Amino acid sequence: MLALLGLSFFAGFTALLCVADDLNDKADQHSVLLLDKAFASREESMRFHLSDNAEWGEAYDNLHLTLNLDWAWRNQNLGESLFQTFGYEGVFVIGPDGRTRYSVLNGRLQRQSIEAWLGQDSLKRLTDLLRQNDGNALSRLLVAGGQVALVGAAWITPGGDRSVDSVEDAHSVMIFIDRLTPAKLENMGDEYGIKKLTYAASQDIHLYRVPTMGGTVMLKWQSDNPGGALLTWLLPLLVLMMCGTFFTAFMLMRNALRKARHSDVSTFLLEQSQQALTASEQRFRDVAETITDWIWEADAQLCFTWISGRFPAVTGYHSQAWLGQPLHRFLLDDIDLLPRLAQHDETGEPVILSRCRYRSAQQHIRFCNLTLRPVMLAHGKRGYRGTATDVTLEVEAEARVKYLSQFDELTGLPNRAQMNACLAGKLNGTLHGDCPLAVIMIDLDKFKPVNDLYGHAAGDSVLHDVSARFNACLNEAGMTARLGGDEFIMIVFDANSREEIEELCRRIIAQINLPFAINGGEVFIGASLGVALAPEDADNPGDLLRYADIALYKAKNAGRNNWVFFQRDMGEKIVQRREMERELREAIQTDQLRLAWQPRYDVRSARVTAVEALVRWHHAQHGILMPDQFIPLAEETGLISVLSDWVLHRACADARRDLRDLAVSVNLSAVEFRDKGLPKRIRTALELTGLPSHRLEIEVTENAMLQDPDTTLEVMLAIKALGVKFLIDDFGTGYASLSYLHTFPFDGIKIDKSFIFPLNDSSQAHQIVENMVGLGKAYSLTITAEGVETARQMELLQKLECDALQGYYIGKPQPLEEIVAAYCISSEAV
Structure with a gap:
């Protein structure tokens, strides 16, 4: 106890010292923050004074173009008032050649270079x-x-004075110097x-490091020392509290020892109670070994x-109702228990009866596991003691698992396992070409919107009705199984001809096209079917299912809501498509993609102001494959996001590094605007490459606005908030x-080249383009004409007041090096 008290007070003293030290540290940190603010305020004040004196049309005339001492010194425009009012010991004007043209030192006009006055050469930096x-x-x-010394510098410019003609290739520099003397x-x-802020040596305490261009200078001050006051x-x-606590603890320990002696008297009483507990503990052990429910x-x-x-x-029964009743009356099974129990009387081993049936008070059949053990009851009579564990849920769960292993829970149709077993059994029998076995793979069309719009409960109801219609169409002539989701397999036995299978497919589609009742309304879906025949196409389950899946894919690509029989060349096309997908994924990862850059000519400025990045x-x-040869594949396989990210990062990086101030436009697929993460991806590309957002333009076709316009608008507004521009392509x-x-x-809008090509020869095309330009102007949009290939087209479009032109006459898509050589200065100069 004394050790615990000692440790507690030791912790208290330690905590007090730590708090005092922490208060001193925080006071010093506060002083450091104030010093940071003081230096920042002084620098801000100097920059303000510099801007006020350097960005001035008269200063530009009298200090840069010519040196007018009357204006600068005698009229006190840049004279001793800067020293008297603001304490600037040094005021310099450095000419474009790097020489000191004008200087005021300590409020006096003196001709001395800044290097000589400072004692170092800091002008170049x-x-x-x-x-x-x-x-x-x-x-x-x-x-x-x-x-x-606080040094400020600025170019001498006309500022907002438009009456002064400025020369962009040469700049004079105005420099103010404020020496921080000990008094300052x-x-x-x-x-x-x-208190008492001054310069210090490195070994002094309370140091503040001032980073400068010539090294680090240390400052010191007098600390407020709040921790010392706290300790006092x-x-x-x-200390007084510790002494009082130790005295109280000593008195308490004496009292505790006295009470411990009295507690020894109770030991005898505890030993007497142990004998009474022994009998009850024996019964408790017997029950604990068998207790369940x-x-x-x-x-x-x-x-x-x-x-x-x-x-x-x-069970739902009252206990009193069964007292005196035999156990075999409780159980429904006719079990002769007594003869069996007699065999275990001598050993005393329990008997376990599994899954005995009984009827609950609610007349439900339930199951329990019984455990019986022969025991000696009160007054020396023999009897039995046991437990009963209700296992009804376990039995029902096993039956449920057995059912679900063969059937689909939602529709009641056979599942994949039962379908595979049935198909394998049929294929092991004798197959005839004139009575083929048909495997029809069915996928529901337009089913996902039902789930999205009406909820999964409505979707489950539609699937249940669909399974009933499938069974009605098949009419005991085969088996219908559900694979999962909205995919089904139909196995048709002993079809007499291919025409009969086609008639079944036609009947299935007709039934599925009938309306489904949901929430008092009607919804319509469709179905695509792929058919494979045995033994014509294959004679094993794996190949038949794979061929039916290939045929189904062909049916969906052919417009949906129809059926297609498997043909041998379909598999080759699927393999080619998958190989193309693999090669595209590899191309993105191994840098097989390149960007071509097509210039866009600005009519008003008569120069190229933007380029379009084409992959x-x-x-x-x-x-070389063009975008229309692989972009649709990227959209179908989900690679479009990865491809777009590559184009965005490469285009922004190249534009930031080599294309000076040219704007860069990037084409994005319409499906990209369903992704709410697109704004974040564009922001990441801008941040990683350093390209200003106003230089990036996104080109998107009109079709992007037709698919989920609400989500598209939300995504576009988020991208627009970054400062990125949008153009309607084609x-x-x-x-x-x-x-x-x-x-x-x-x-802005980009008029498709199909309207520009006939411009020379067709008055109707001329009128259409003119109306398009007027429409864009009415909405305050910039108008770009694509496909300009002749000087005549360029002349007509300029007369129609198009803002920009793009086409082979302006420039073909070119590598980055040619664009830089033609329209930009070199990257080293940038």
């Missing part, structure tokens, strides 16, 4: 930093003469509640003499409503 900052005012700290440091510290008040109180006792004739309170909850697949066997060839031009956040 300042000019480099200014170039990176586009000449805007900046400030830096440097070490000069063992003290910190102390005044700055007093302003922020920091609390430490004596804690409800417990009972019976006499030698197996008539109940005692039943536990769990009995009514399990090409450099296939090892087939050569305008005029889709089926979108013109109202979408107002609803969706488009910035």
Whole structure:
């Protein structure tokens, strides 16, 4: 006890010291934050003064174009007031040649270079930093003469004065220098509640490191020491409390020893009670070995003499109603228990009866496991004691599992296992070509919208009705099985001819096309069927199912709601498609894709202002593949997202690195706008490549607005919030409503080349293009004409006030190097 108290007070003293130390640390941290704020405020003030004096049309005339000392010094536009008012010891004007043209030192006009006055050459680094900052005012700290000096610099520009003609290739630099003397440091510290702030050696405490261009300077100050004040008040109180606690503990221990002696008297009484508990413990052990659900006792004739309170909850009967009743009357099975139990009387081993049937009070058949054991009851009479465990749920679950192993739970149709067994059995028999066995694989069309719109309960109801219609069509001539979801297999036995199978397929589609009643309304779905025949196509279950699946795929691609018989060449086409999918996936991973860049000519500025990134697949066997040869495959297989990410990252990276200020447009598939994660993917591409968002344009066809327009609008608005622009590609060839031009956040339209080609010879084409341009102008959209291939077309489109032109006459899709050479400066200059 004393050790615990000692440890507690030791922890208290340690905690107090830690708190005091922590208070001092936090006070020092607060002082450091204030110093950071003080330096930041001083730098901000200097940048403000620089901007006020450097971004000025008169300063540009009198300091950059010419040096007018009357204006600068005598008229006090850049004179001793900067020293008297703001304390700037050094004011310099550096000419474009790097020489000091004008300087005011300590409020006096003196002709001295900045390098000589500072004692170091920092001008080159300042000019480099200014170039990176586009000449805007900046400030830096440097070490000069063992003290910190705040140096600010800015280009001298006309600012907003449009009356002054500026020269872009040469810049004069205005520099302000504020030396932080010990007096200035102390005044700055007093302003922020920091006492005696001054320069320090590295071994001093309370150091503040000031990073500068010439090294690191250390500052020190006088700490407030709140931890010391805390120790002065609390430490004596804690010592007094410790002394009082130890005295109280000593008195309590004396009292505890006295009570321990009195407790020894109770030991004798505890020993007397142990004998009374021995008999009850023996009974408890017997019960604990066999306890499961409800417990009972019976006499030698197996008539109940005692039943536990769990009995009514399990069986529904009152315990009193069965006292005196024999056990075999409770059980439905005619079991002769007494002869069997007589064999176990001598050994005393329990008898276990599994899954005995009985009828509950609600007249339900239930099952239980009985455990019986011969025992000696009160007054020396022989009898039995046992337990009964209700296993009704277990028996029902096994029956349920057995059923589900052969049948589908929802529809009651045979499942895949029973279908495979049936098909294998039929194929093991004798098959005749004139009476083929047909395997029809069925997939429901337009079933997913039923689940999405009406819920899964409605979808389950439709599947149940579908299974009933399948059975009605088959009419005991075969088996219908459900594979899962909305896929079914129908096995047709002993079909007389191929025409009979076709008639069955026609009947199935006709039945499925009939309306289904849901929630007081009607829904319509369809079905696609793939048929494989045995022994014509195959004579084993695996091949038949695979061929039926291939035929089903062909039926769905052929327009759905029809049937297709398997043909040998179908398998080869599926293999070719899968091989193409594998090669496309590999092409994305192994850098087989390339970008071609097509310029877009801006009519107003008469120059190329944007390029369109077009993807090409450099296939090892087939050569260069165009987008229309592999984009549909990417959309079908789900590779379109990976492909789009590759194009986005590559286009943004190349544009940021090599294309200077040209805008870059990227085509995205219409299916991409169903993905709500698309805005995040575009933001990631912009962040990783560093391309400004206003330089990226997304081109999308009109069809994107027809599929789930609400989701498409939500995705487009999220992308638009990033600063990215949207253009409608191939305008005029889709089926979108013109109202979408107002609803969706488009910035421009690109008139499809099919309207531009006949422009020279057709007045009707000329009128259509003119109307398209007028429509775009009415919605404040930029108009781009695609497919411009002649000078005459370019001339006509300029007269129609098209904003931009694109086509082979402007420039064909070219590699990046040719685009850079033709329209951009070199990457090194950038």
